[in-house]
Amino acid sequence: MRSYYLKRLAMGVLLVFSVSVLVFSMMHLMPGDPIDLMVDRKVGQERREALRREYGLDRSLPVQYLDWAMKILLRGDFGIALRTKQPVTDQLSRRIPISLKLCGLMFLFETLIAVPLGLLCAYKKDTWLDRLITNSSLVMTAVPSFWLCVILIILFSVKLKWFPISGYEQARHWVLPVLSGVMGGVAGTIRLTKTEALDAMRQRYVTTAYAKGLPHRVVVVRHVLRNALILITVLMCMSIPWLISGAVITERMFGIPGMGSLLINSIVMQDYAVVQACVLIITTLTVAFNILGDILIGVLDPRIRVSQMEGAQV
Numbered sequence: 001m002r003s004y005y006l007k008r009l010a011m012g013v014l015l016v017f018s019v020s021v022l023v024f025s026m027m028h029l030m031p032g033d034p035i036d037l038m039v040d041r042k043v044g045q046e047r048r049e050a051l052r053r054e055y056g057l058d059r060s061l062p063v064q065y066l067d068w069a070m071k072i073l074l075r076g077d078f079g080i081a082l083r084t085k086q087p088v089t090d091q092l093s094r095r096i097p098i099s100l101k102l103c104g105l106m107f108l109f110e111t112l113i114a115v116p117l118g119l120l121c122a123y124k125k126d127t128w129l130d131r132l133i134t135n136s137s138l139v140m141t142a143v144p145s146f147w148l149c150v151i152l153i154i155l156f157s158v159k160l161k162w163f164p165i166s167g168y169e170q171a172r173h174w175v176l177p178v179l180s181g182v183m184g185g186v187a188g189t190i191r192l193t194k195t196e197a198l199d200a201m202r203q204r205y206v207t208t209a210y211a212k213g214l215p216h217r218v219v220v221v222r223h224v225l226r227n228a229l230i231l232i233t234v235l236m237c238m239s240i241p242w243l244i245s246g247a248v249i250t251e252r253m254f255g256i257p258g259m260g261s262l263l264i265n266s267i268v269m270q271d272y273a274v275v276q277a278c279v280l281i282i283t284t285l286t287v288a289f290n291i292l293g294d295i296l297i298g299v300l301d302p303r304i305r306v307s308q309m310e311g312a313q314v
Contacts, residue, residue: 118193137187166255
């Protein structure tokens with residue numbers, strides 16, 4: 001069992017390393033010179049060369065990468081932003097809590113809404129209610145997130161004037177951003193919950209529960225939901241990093257100064273240090289939560305734990 005988790009951890013470290021090399025190389029191979037974005041066209045060549053030496057852009061890419069990676073590993077230093085000339089860590093420390101709050105609220109309400117609806121679809125399988133919930137969720141999934149944000153802004157901010165267009169200081173500022181994220185992501189969780197619940201209903205222990213004379217509602221809540229939530233919990237845990245990266249459009253549309261808007265602005269301005277830091281954090285979170293998901297599913301489901309141990313021995 002331990003060897004399996006060590007193998008997964010080694011693969012995760014290798015993946016983070018590969019992504020860091022890829023992102024570092026792609027950012028430096030993009031057309032254009034970041035020095036041109038920092039200074040005016042009238043600035044002389046000597047000053048430009050001095051700035052390149054100051055930011056280490058005059059060295060070869062392997063040397064730049066090693067220096068960048070060692071600073072992160074030893075001191076947690078992501079470098080200096082080219083545009084603001086501030087430490088990237090300071091910018092991230094201000095932005096990440098805002099993004100985590102947004103994604104946490106989206107995750108909470110998506111779970112509270114989607115899991116009961118998915119269980120209801122399984123409970124009312126092939127009825128008009130099942131078809132209504134499933135088709136409605138599929139329609140919301142097909143709607144582009146930026147278009148959904150625009151519709152919510154026009155309806156609730158411009159027409160009805162119930163909520164502000166942008167901001168993050170008060171609770172009412174978070175209603176529309178959270179609503180747009182939940183409406184876009186709730187369909188996947190509903191389908192997952194419904195599929196797992198229907199699969200659990202086909203198991204022998206459910207048939208045994210019915211044979212004992214237990215009411216249908218008791219069987220669904222005590223046996224079906226309890227076992228279906230194992231995989232749902234793990235998969236939703238692994239979806240947390242995608243919530244963080246998927247909030248980019250939401251943050252941009254509603255003027256929320258989170259990590260997503262910082263990433264978009266930095267890509268446009270070719271701010272290498274900030275882009276590399278944001279992508280590295282998202283990648284690390286993705287790998288960490290995937291490993292955590294493997295551990296959780298092994299702890300919660302003995303059958304998976306046995307298969308993991310057999311895979312590790314092979």
